[in-house]
Amino acid sequence: MAEPNTNTNSLNDQPKGTRKRIGGPTESTPPEPGSGSGSGSTSGVPCGACKFLRRRCVDGCIFAPHFSPEQGTALFAAVHKVFGASNVSKLLMQLPLHLRRHAVETISYEAQARLSDPVCGCVSIIIALQQQVQSSKFQSKIVSEI
Amino acid sequence: MAEPNTNTNSLNDQPKGTRKRIGGPTESTPPEPGSGSGSGSTSGVPCGACKFLRRRCVDGCIFAPHFSPEQGTALFAAVHKVFGASNVSKLLMQLPLHLRRHAVETISYEAQARLSDPVCGCVSIIIALQQQVQSSKFQSKIVSEI
Known part of the structure; x- marks a missing residue:
């Protein structure tokens, strides 16, 4: 898949003030194996999303399986800036566990594309591909x- | 362009309670000609976005040129649900006037695609087109x- 420009210069703006607790406590399912950190309060290391949101990462945090403490913060910053943590949390909660990873991948892809190209987002890729097909x-x- | 399924059954959930005023008062530029309602408080008819958000549509509302009072409400509902009014407002404010219409079109397209396919959104269209090119x-x- 064509990768959006992942310039993260504009992704480092931290959210201001305190934020409403989103997503975390409502989820009590285990993290999907092999993805993200699956941390939460057990390991003491917050996931990339909670690190960005500056909040405690609780057990069953909906973001933890998908946003690792290492690389997940910059990725979550993009997702948060474009979609908002609350909207993504609601969307993920509607999905069965096995589909969430793919949803996070496509949401992250769209978010990065929108930050790279605020006018067209990933729709520019669709237009380019349509022209290529023609x-x-x-x-x-x-x-x-x- | 391949159109996402525009099933709006899930788009009719109105926002609850009162909301923070977003976007409107910071914009004093005239609406782009021929697009949306360009209403605001002058005509007394709120634009589709303000109608959905149940707020007064002020002069220079950033959404008014793009979301008409008639068809704009359902479209804005999708945009609001996926991206959030505040995020879209911030994004539009960063763009010059002549690019906002295209940005709203691509944002609306992405929002509708995400509601039709919560797992893949419009990325499924990218994948299908890539396969078609191959x-x-x-x-x-x-x-x-x-």
Whole structure:
């Protein structure tokens, strides 16, 4: 998949003041294996999302399986800036566990694309691909007529 | 462009309680011609966004040029649910006037795609198009070798 420009210069703005607790306490399911930190309060290390939101990462934090303490903070900053933590939390809670990873991947992709290109976001990729499909079809037609 | 499923069944949930005034008063620029309602307090008819947010639509409301009182409410509901009014307002304010319409179009497109497909959003369209490009290239190669 075409990767959006992941320039994170504009992603370092920390949220101001205290924030409402989002997502965390409502989830009591275990983290998906092999993804994120799955931390929460047990390990004492907050996940990338809670680190960014400057809050305690509780057991079953909905973001913990997907945003690691190391690389997850910058990624979550993009997601938070474009979609908002609360909206993403609500969206993930509606999904079964096994689909959440893919949802986080596509949300992160869209968020990064929107920060790279605030006017078009990832829609510019769709437009470019549509033009490529049209061009390929046209070329196929020409070649088949020779 | 492939259109996302615009099923608006889930878009009718109105925001609860009173909300912080977002975007409106900071903008004093005239609405772009031919788009949305460009209303605000002058005409007395709130734009689709302010109607949805149940607030007074002031002169220079940032959403008014893009969300008409008639069709704009359902569209704004999708945008609000996925991105949040505040995030979209901030994003639009960073853009010059002539680019805002296109930004609203792509944001609305992404929002509708995410509501139709909460797991993949419009990324599913990107994946499908990438496969189509690959398939077209393969067919071209076969035809040219015959």
